[in-house]
Each structure stands twice: as C-alpha cells, then as structure tokens.
Amino acid sequence: MFDLELETEFMLAKRIIPCLDIKDGQTVKGINFVNIKSVGDPVELGALYAEQGADELVFLDITATHEGRKTFVELVRRIAREINIPFTVGGGISELKDADALLSAGADKISINSSAVRNPKLIDDLALNFGSQFVVLAIDARGENDFWTVTVNGGRIPTEKELFSWAKEGESRGAGEILFTSMNHDGTKNGFANKELAKMADMLRIPVIASGGAGNMDHFVDVFTEGKADAGLAASIFHYKEIAIPDLKSYLKSKGIVIR
Amino acid sequence: MNIVIIKYNAGNIESVNNALMRLDVKAEITGDHNKIRNADKVIFPGVGEASTTMAYLKKEGLDLLIPELKQPVLGICLGLQLMCSYSEEGDTRCLGIFEEQVKRFIPEQGKEFITKVPHMGWNNITNLKSDIFDSSLENQFVYFVHSYYAAVGEHTAAVCNYINQFSAALHRDNFYATQFHPEKSGTVGARILENFLKI
Numbered sequence: 001m002f003d004l005e006l007e008t009e010f011m012l013a014k015r016i017i018p019c020l021d022i023k024d025g026q027t028v029k030g031i032n033f034v035n036i037k038s039v040g041d042p043v044e045l046g047a048l049y050a051e052q053g054a055d056e057l058v059f060l061d062i063t064a065t066h067e068g069r070k071t072f073v074e075l076v077r078r079i080a081r082e083i084n085i086p087f088t089v090g091g092g093i094s095e096l097k098d099a100d101a102l103l104s105a106g107a108d109k110i111s112i113n114s115s116a117v118r119n120p121k122l123i124d125d126l127a128l129n130f131g132s133q134f135v136v137l138a139i140d141a142r143g144e145n146d147f148w149t150v151t152v153n154g155g156r157i158p159t160e161k162e163l164f165s166w167a168k169e170g171e172s173r174g175a176g177e178i179l180f181t182s183m184n185h186d187g188t189k190n191g192f193a194n195k196e197l198a199k200m201a202d203m204l205r206i207p208v209i210a211s212g213g214a215g216n217m218d219h220f221v222d223v224f225t226e227g228k229a230d231a232g233l234a235a236s237i238f239h240y241k242e243i244a245i246p247d248l249k250s251y252l253k254s255k256g257i258v259i260r
Numbered sequence: 261m262n263i264v265i266i267k268y269n270a271g272n273i274e275s276v277n278n279a280l281m282r283l284d285v286k287a288e289i290t291g292d293h294n295k296i297r298n299a300d301k302v303i304f305p306g307v308g309e310a311s312t313t314m315a316y317l318k319k320e321g322l323d324l325l326i327p328e329l330k331q332p333v334l335g336i337c338l339g340l341q342l343m344c345s346y347s348e349e350g351d352t353r354c355l356g357i358f359e360e361q362v363k364r365f366i367p368e369q370g371k372e373f374i375t376k377v378p379h380m381g382w383n384n385i386t387n388l389k390s391d392i393f394d395s396s397l398e399n400q401f402v403y404f405v406h407s408y409y410a411a412v413g414e415h416t417a418a419v420c421n422y423i424n425q426f427s428a429a430l431h432r433d434n435f436y437a438t439q440f441h442p443e444k445s446g447t448v449g450a451r452i453l454e455n456f457l458k459i
Contacts, residue, residue: 013382086444133405260382260401
C-alpha cells in the first residue's frame with residue numbers, strides 16, 4: 001500500500017510574468033502608454049523569456065483596427081505552437097466570439113479591461129462559457145488621497161468605479177484572477193503599489209497579479225512579501241535587459257521566496 | 261509511431277498537439293473508435309467540467325472504449341479525474357480505471373485568502389514512481405490549474421501538496437495520468453511527454 005505519511009512541503013511558486021504589448025504583430029512598450037518604441041518579434045521574445053524561466057507570458061494587443069485584430073489572432077496561433085508555458089492574451093475583447101477565437105487559436109487565458117467596465121456581465125458570460133480559469137480581469141486604477149478610481153483607455157479616462165469594490169465584483173462575477181496596474185506607479189520604476197495590493201490579496205480568494213512600477217529586483221521581493229501578490233508583471237525592465245529573469249529568480253530564491 | 265489524441269468536448273486539445281509538434285511528433289486528433297483502438301499511444305487531455313464531459317463520453321461510447329484500451333494511455337488534467345472512479349464535481353460516476361476519488365479543494369478555515377482555489381500555477385512534484393518520470397524530475401515544478409483533485413491512493417505516481425496532499429499523477433498498468441499540464445510545463449513537461457512516448 002501507498003505510504004500516506006509523505007514528507008512534502010507547500011511550494012506553490014510566485015510567478016514572474018513579462019508582458020509584451022503588441023501593435024500590428026510587433027512588440028512595443030509604452031512609457032506611460034505613450035511614445036512607443038519597438039523592441040522586437042513577439043514569438044521570438046516570448047520564447048526567449050520562457051527559456052529564461054518566465055512562468056507565464058502576457059500579450060496585449062494595442063492595435064485598434066479590424067485588420068490588426070486578424071493579425072493578432074494569427075500571432076496567437078504562432079505563440080501557442082512555439083511557447084511551452086501558459087500565456088494570457090488581452091486587448092480588444094468585448095464579446096464572447098472574440099474570446100472564442102483566441103481560445104481556438106491556443107490562448108490559455110484572456111484578459112479583459114475596459115470592455116468589462118462598460119459591460120460587467122461580460123465577465124459572467126466568459127466565466128460561464130469558458131471557465132473562470134480562462135478569465136483575467138485587468139484593472140487600471142489611479143489613486144488620490146487614498147481613493148482609487150478605475151480608469152479605462154490606458155489610464156486616460158476615469159470611470160465611476162472604485163478599485164476594491166470593482167475587484168470584488170469581478171471575483172463574484174467569475175473572474176479567475178485580477179491583474180491590477182497602478183497608474184500612479186506604472187512607468188516610474190519606484191516599486192509596486194504594495195499597500196493596495198496587500199489589501200486586495202486579503203479580500204480576494206482569487207490570485208492577484210501585480211503590475212506597474214517594477215524597477216529593480218528588490219521591488220519584486222517587496223511585492224511578494226509586503227504586497228502579498230501571487231505574481232509580478234513587468235515589461236520594459238525585461239525588454240530593455242535591465243533585469244535578466246534568471247538573475248531575478250535566483251535573487252528571489254536567496255530571499256526565501258518560493259520560485260520555480 | 262501512431263499517436264492519437266482523443267477528440268471530445270473539452271477545451272484546449274490543440275495545446276497538447278502543439279507540444280507534440282515541438283517534439284517533432286505527429287498526432288491525430290480523433291474520436292474514431294477504430295483509430296483510437298489501433299493507435300500505439302493514446303492521449304486523453306481535457307479542460308472542462310466533469311459531469312457534462314462524462315455525458316459526452318457516454319453518448320460517443322468512449323466511456324466503454326477507453327477503459328478497454330491495451331496500449332499506453334495518458335490522461336491529462338480533467339482526463340486524470342475522469343479516469344478515477346468518482347468525482348464530486350457534478351456528483352459524477354467516472355471511468356473507474358483508478359479507484360481514487362476526486363474531491364474539491366477546501367481551504368482550512370481562515371486560510372481562504374492564502375490557499376486560493378483553483379490551485380493555479382507552478383508547484384513541485386515528489387515521490388515519483390512511474391516510467392513517465394525519471395530521477396531528474398523529482399522535486400521539479402510543473403503547471404497546474406484545477407479546483408478538484410484525486411486523493412492520494414494505491415495508484416499515486418507523484419504527490420503534490422496544496423491545501424492537502426493529492427495525486428499529481430496516477431499510474432496503473434498501461435494507464436498513466438497527470439493532474440498538471442505537461443504541455444504547458446516548459447522543458448520539464450516536454451521530458452515527461454517524451455518519457456511517455458518512449459514507453
């Protein structure tokens with residue numbers, strides 16, 4: 001018989017997620033979402049990150065045109081063939097059929113942002129049709145005097161929604177993860193919004209991905225300890241080789257954080 | 261080698277095919293009984309809900325075919341759960357290849373915000389015993405996404421710990437199954453698939 005008294009440890013790893021913004025099939029990164037610079041082929045870059053130890057990848061389509069959408073679905077198909085770790089795709093998903101096309105192309109998860117703010121029922125519909133594990137609710141928010149307003153269109157337009165109640169609503173509607181970007185921190189390289197992230201982690205039963213503000217390796221230590229985040233997402237520091245993923249992962253391990 | 265991936269109403273079957281293509285292996289995705297019966301290796305993947313998926317398998321007669329197969333069969337994720345005797349998800353009687361039962365993860369009281377359900381992400385596998393594993397894979401991280409788990413039992417071939425210990429893999433005779441997704445588990449997952457193909 002099998003010995004039921006096995007020695008095992010609780011080891012669910014914190015995740016490091018490079019984010020690639022895509023326009024017309026090419027990787028770009030906006031500094032505060034404007035003045036975009038091109039930094040390469042998404043599939044090539046994604047495969048390189050996977051090889052270096054990225055735990056997941058996020059590909060965000062920032063192309064608005066119909067032609068661009070078709071290019072993106074084709075790109076997702078190529079990513080699915082080449083890349084051997086899970087990946088999320090987002091941008092321009094406002095109906096079930098958009099999500100269905102991306103699922104068929106091989107996406108593991110989709111992220112929705114502005115479209116969910118406009119039509120919260122989209123979260124329910126996606127979760128019901130494809131399962132919660134497929135649905136990441138991305139929230140961009142800006143804080144002022146400790147009040148955090150949800151924004152849309154890359155942080156440009158404030159909405160009626162408040163960050164924490166919207167995150168909670170997203171969870172109860174069936175989102176499987178929350179990807180929170182602090183517009184106060186995005187592009188600053190001064191660290192993540194740890195206070196708000198910790199508050200969110202303590203009130204949600206679904207994982208929280210932290211985004212916005214990564215500038216050095218200690219910022220990741222902080223986001224996993226103080227910020228209680230399940231995953232840390234960053235773009236430019238990886239794209240511009242300011243931090244190499246293997247170095248970051250060994251540093252986090254040396255700080256006692258569970259890392260793959 | 262003739263490899264078949266069983267086609268049924270489950271999500272993301274293509275991702276297993278993509279992983280095989282990365283190993284330069286061609287597979288056919290089919291629900292055809294003869295093709296499945298005559299394959300050298302059969303892969304039974306799946307992402308979805310247990311009761312609706314079992315209902316589909318029954319409608320297609322696959323519930324009788326799969327347990328009768330004689331060649332190596334690899335179940336993945338929901339595939340593993342459906343190969344067990346029973347699942348709490350939708351109160352479902354499953355294929356009964358493994359006697360282990362499938363239960364829902366219940367976090368300890370007060371820990372609901374720490375041990376979240378689904379168990380999603382990279383976790384390590386230990387106590388390996390099956391020819392789909394080798395000594396290099398002990399303690400390696402693989403990728404999981406699931407809210408239900410097969411309990412540890414006689415056919416457990418790998419153990420993982422999340423909320424409680426559970427079967428990360430099962431093995432009995434020609435039947436193999438992993439709760440994690442080898443097709444999404446980087447080079448470690450690719451090695452497990454390669455080991456299966458070598459059996």
